[in-house]
Amino acid sequence: MTSSPDFPQMLRDAGLRVTRQRLAVMDALVELAHADTESVIGVVRRDLPEVSHQAVYDSLRTLTAAGLARRIQPNGSLARYEVRVGDNHHHLVCRSCGEITDVDCAVGEIPCLTASDDHGYVIDEAEVIYWGLCPACSADSAGPETNHPDPTPRQEKQRRV
Amino acid sequence: MTSSPDFPQMLRDAGLRVTRQRLAVMDALVELAHADTESVIGVVRRDLPEVSHQAVYDSLRTLTAAGLARRIQPNGSLARYEVRVGDNHHHLVCRSCGEITDVDCAVGEIPCLTASDDHGYVIDEAEVIYWGLCPACSADSAGPETNHPDPTPRQEKQRRV
DNA sequence: GCCCTTTCTTGAATGAGTCAAGACAGCCGT
DNA sequence: ACGGCTGTCTTGACTCATTCAAGAAAGGGC
Numbered sequence: 001m002t003s004s005p006d007f008p009q010m011l012r013d014a015g016l017r018v019t020r021q022r023l024a025v026m027d028a029l030v031e032l033a034h035a036d037t038e039s040v041i042g043v044v045r046r047d048l049p050e051v052s053h054q055a056v057y058d059s060l061r062t063l064t065a066a067g068l069a070r071r072i073q074p075n076g077s078l079a080r081y082e083v084r085v086g087d088n089h090h091h092l093v094c095r096s097c098g099e100i101t102d103v104d105c106a107v108g109e110i111p112c113l114t115a116s117d118d119h120g121y122v123i124d125e126a127e128v129i130y131w132g133l134c135p136a137c138s139a140d141s142a143g144p145e146t147n148h149p150d151p152t153p154r155q156e157k158q159r160r161v
Numbered sequence: 162m163t164s165s166p167d168f169p170q171m172l173r174d175a176g177l178r179v180t181r182q183r184l185a186v187m188d189a190l191v192e193l194a195h196a197d198t199e200s201v202i203g204v205v206r207r208d209l210p211e212v213s214h215q216a217v218y219d220s221l222r223t224l225t226a227a228g229l230a231r232r233i234q235p236n237g238s239l240a241r242y243e244v245r246v247g248d249n250h251h252h253l254v255c256r257s258c259g260e261i262t263d264v265d266c267a268v269g270e271i272p273c274l275t276a277s278d279d280h281g282y283v284i285d286e287a288e289v290i291y292w293g294l295c296p297a298c299s300a301d302s303a304g305p306e307t308n309h310p311d312p313t314p315r316q317e318k319q320r321r322v
Numbered sequence: 323g324c325c326c327t328t329t330c331t332t333g334a335a336t337g338a339g340t341c342a343a344g345a346c347a348g349c350c351g352t
Numbered sequence: 353a354c355g356g357c358t359g360t361c362t363t364g365a366c367t368c369a370t371t372c373a374a375g376a377a378a379g380g381g382c
Contacts, residue, residue, distance in 0.1 A: 017327090017328060019329065019379070050331085052331050054332080054370095054371085055330050058330080059329090071237070072236065075234045076240075078369065079369085079370090103280065104278065117265065119253055119295075119296075121295055122294045123292065124292060124293050125291070125292040126291050127289070127292060129290075130288075131287070133283045138281075177359090178348050178349075178358095178360070180359095199338090212362090215339095215340085215362070216360075218339070220360095239339095240339085325380105328378090328379075330378085331375090331376070333373095334372085336368105336369105336372085338369100339367085339368100340365105340366080341367090343363095346362085347358100347360075349356105352354090352355095
């Protein structure tokens with residue numbers, strides 16, 4: 001994996017103060033792809049055991065507002081974050097287990113930014129979410145005798161909106 | 162506007178019982194485009210003053226599961242619903258006021274259903290959200306002297322996830 | 323180093339959405 | 353038509369991700 005970008009400089013460039021908490025949050029986002037807030041808190045506390053959840057919430061919001069992170073929130077699941085890498089990728093979300101996977105832009109360029117009729121909107125971003133079943137879950141539901149007593153344990157637990 | 166479709170029959174076809182509450186919810190979804198749950202409750206209670214919010218929540222979930230309604234939930238705003246009309250349209254969301262507008266599929270067909278790499282997923286739907294500013298909000302932020310003391314009153318209030 | 327300002331800690335509040343148990347009402351069979 | 357079975361609705365309490373508020377702490381320009 002490439003070494004992490006210069007986060008302190010990125011924060012400074014965004015006009016934000018460089019704090020240990022924010023750096024830890026960004027490291028956590030790099031480590032955990034599509035992490036929910038709770039996971040971020042967990043990883044951040046591995047380095048800074050005393051961080052408050054409030055600091056993490058605030059950092060995530062600040063980083064998102066500054067364009068350094070991106071917030072995604074598929075229907076019915078809790079908020080997830082990823083570092084914004086500048087490319088134009090979208091997401092595959094499994095309807096069964098909720099897993100999220102990156103996909104490159106469907107056509108290779110950014111045609112998806114062009115709506116057929118913009119209704120007067122000034123569009124700055126197109127967000128695409130592909131819904132379906134991940135390989136594991138589609139395999140589960142394929143065989144009739146596959147015996148999967150609880151195919152969506154975490155999903156049910158996460159149902160907070 | 163065209164007369165509403167045969168909701169009772171649609172419910173029956175979906176294997177659901179036909180109840181006044183569900184019909185009222187579907188009527189409300191037709192009347193209110195992209196309605197949040199609270200609005201739906203309000204409209205439903207105009208006809209059936211005694212409905213419980215629980216019945217509306219349950220109806221919305223049931224209708225969504227049956228494919229008669231569709232749930233959309235742009236980042237950071239609360240859940241919204243629309244009747245599923247069978248066409249392949251997407252949404253424009255204003256970053257400032259949160260307004261949602263329908264757009265037809267970008268290319269006229271459903272190419273957006275084709276991810277460049279499906280990562281083994283069985284994809285059944287592609288959801289596209291275009292982010293930007295609606296005509297009113299972009300007009301507000303255009304002129305320097307436009308004087309808009311509170312450009313996002315409702316948005317701030319809605320910030321529940 | 324100092325001071326100003328932003329950010330973090332602490333702790334409580336908010337409120338959309340969920341759960342549970344009993345009352346009620348579609349709908350099927352007779 | 354009517355009764356009963358079963359799926360829905362009412363009622364009311366609860367959950368918990370996220371936000372709010374106020375004071376303490378720590379960046380960073382001078």
